[in-house]
Amino acid sequence: MGKPTSRIALSAAVVLLAGTLTACRGGDTTTDASGLKTDVGVTSEPCPEAVDKNKGCIYLGIISDLTEGPFRALAVPITDAQKAFWKRVNTAGGIGDYEVDVTRYVRDNKYNPQTHNQVYQEIKPNVLALAQSLGSPTTGAILGDMKASNVIAAPAAWTSGYAFEDVIVESGANYCVESMNALDYAREAYSPKSVMAVHLAGDYGDDAAAGVKLAAQALGMTFTDVKTDSGADKQAGAIQAILAGKPDLVVLTMGPADAATIVGQAAARGFAGRFIGTSPTWNPALLQSPAAPALLAKYEQTAPWNTWTTDTPGHKALREALPGVTPNDGYTSGWVWSYPLKAALAKAVADGDLTRAGLVKAVKSLTNVDYEGMLPSGAGNYAAGPNDGAVRVTAIYKPDKASPTGVSQVRDLFTGPTAKAYTLDGPCYEKL
């Protein structure tokens, strides 16, 4: 057959011809009027919802758990708070000659790493950085690409591994340290002899469980590790393990609905020990669930920063920016997480390099972030390295029907002796 050969030759010729004509696509560095270098995700046109039409626009993406994942009850407030945060930044004059848009590239990850990666690839060509990347395993799915493409992200997660990543601007104590503080607190409060970590697989659950393990070793408690899956119908195994093991303390690291199932059913079947949940485990709506009496009696929660009603300039600004909402600490978290990215953007503009590479450089040189009092001063020192830069404060809360966020403070931000003594020399989850 002669035809196919000529056809291949023809198409090859077309390809070669077209190849020589290939135009450059995207990713070019340009310099604006004031001498600021920019590349991806920064335009001289104003933002779609610009306050000042004369300013350019920095596009930031948000990838969150907005519809059907286990953290949707937290993720929606987190996202709303971040929209409010950046609106406040824009109203106050923006970042240099630019305003920040976080509304145009909002995507749902369904708390699935594959979906997360997919939507990340979708919005990557249009955004400078990510204002939110929710979840540890999900963020883990894009971390390699972020490092290769210099995409900075503010995570909505607290894995200790982030301290070792230049492209992540994390805030607050990581799960590992938080769990250590939880055990330090528990020892003072009711000195448990045995502790069990019940957690989801992946960086989120493993990191907290590793913290529990390390602290249990340091404090001389016995430690058991139980992995569970996300979904209220999949907790039977974990409940069984708790009832069989009868630990004095169970540390929960999972979604709120899963936690309520475990606490409610374990208590109903006669479990006498106590529970401490890491921060994403709590949602005020649980007080309306059938597990509410058990939660009120046996559950406490650790948190990397103080709740909605706290009196600091940052908390006050948060409450003013979101009038009329039902208080939820998802808002508080979304707000706190945005500060370091704001500081990094301001630093990059001051350095005259708002390219992706420039932003990474700006993050690496940050020695201090102004959290407006929401975290102790000295927090946000990314230049100091993982161990010295790590924030180690945790607060303890307990469910409280009278409080607007459903929790009231048991203990203000503190650093326990175990967390203080611990050297963060690698991601904790590797030590589980």
Next chain:
Amino acid sequence: MRGRPLLRTSYAQDLALLDTPAKRWWTAALLVLACALPFLLADDLLQLLAVCCVAAIGAIGLGLVTGYAGQVSLGHAFFLGIGAYTAAALSGDPDGRVIGLGVTDIALWLPAAGLVAALAGVLVAPLATRLRGLYLAIVTLGLVFIGQHVFNEWSALTGGAGVGRPAATLEFLGRPLAVTDAFATRDQKLFWLMLALLIVFAVAARNLARSRIGRAFTAIRDRDIAAGVIGVNLPRYKTLAFAVSSFYAGCAGALLYTVTGFFDPGSFSLLLSVQYIAMVLIGGAGTISGAIAGAFFITLLPRLTRELQAWVPFVSTQPNEVPNVFQVETILYGVLIIVFLIFEPRGLFGLWVRARTYWKAWPFSY
């Protein structure tokens, strides 16, 4: 036979790959257009089309076993999963958190993925030689559930449910195949690569279908007892159909996630099998071009519904509002399968045949 191109004087002519001049021209035009697409379309669309090409490889595989050999298989997701994990494990980072052997060359992991999946297909095939129709469909459905459980629990290989692992690396002879450089962007290269692979797999499938083996497949589909009577070795050909189909599925699975680079064990659910069935049914069962058309159509459907939103403003693009494009998309899957099965069982391919015959007889078409 100049001037009378449709007159056949030998079996070779009757069985030719492109037996009419019109087909030759159409194929040439399509190929030229396909090769030139990367210069005409934006990167995000190219990436989607690259996924379409890979899905088409998988759909051709299902088309061979279901469309040609008539063995209904709901287990395609299982074979896709086996391929994906074989490739990912072979090319994975040996120092990573999941199993990885560091064999990053596509020339090694792609055939390996196909072969491991084919082996699984051969192991499953004895079921097909004993069961028919609905029973076979239900048994293959069981495969999907077994696969799901294993993939979810074997976290050393898959990363575990809700964690996932990186997909295979696109590298050939030590050089990365899909990176942006001065000549072309990553997505342009990805599309060309997947298109080239699709052409290779499609031509191979077409050749298989018009060979002795392909005729044995169709004989089994049309009436397996009759096929047995005329001397078709039923167990052998059913096993072969499953092996080839699984090989295609394995290769497609291996390639599918290299485009985005990360995958989760939750992907290999019944939904994925149903999507592939939809590709074959909507495209046109028992044809290679139909499977390709169906794969492109189903893979582009989410994007199409999102574009559709511009004309149907009451449908929201926000996932937390009702009705939204994601719901419309899910409903469309079902509606399309029903509509096609009732009004055009030959699928998109049938529509094409109708258009062709209409214009062939024009202006005297009725």
